[in-house]
Amino acid sequence: MEKFLTALRNRKAHVQTQIDVEQNRPxxxxxxxxxxxxxxxxxxxxxxxxxxxNRQNMPVLIPVIRKRRVILS
Structure with missing residues (x-):
């Protein structure tokens, strides 16, 4: 479970980096x-x-989040 949480945190950090890059564009x-x-x-x-x-020691069903492509015309 820790590996999964680490992967989620890394994905979130990557998305934050993309947000920062996008906001700094002209x-x-x-x-x-x-x-x-x-x-x-x-x-x-x-x-x-x-x-x-995890704090409550309950089994966790994990919903999967997938990135959707944003198509701009």
Whole structure:
């Protein structure tokens, strides 16, 4: 379970890096930024959910979060 939590934290950090890069662009794309922030929030919620259930020694069913591609025209 620790490896999974570490992987989730790494993914969240990678998304945060992408958010920082996007925000520092001269003209950030608002749709991409919003999608990245939603993804970061979902990772945070999943990490907190798992940690909360681990403290209570309860079995955890882990919902899988997958990144969706944002296609801008």
């Amino acid at each position: 003209a950030p794309e608002s749709l991409r930024l919003r999608a990245l922030k939603k993804l970061r929030l979902r990772f945070r919620e999943q990490i907190e959910y798992i940690e909360r259930h």
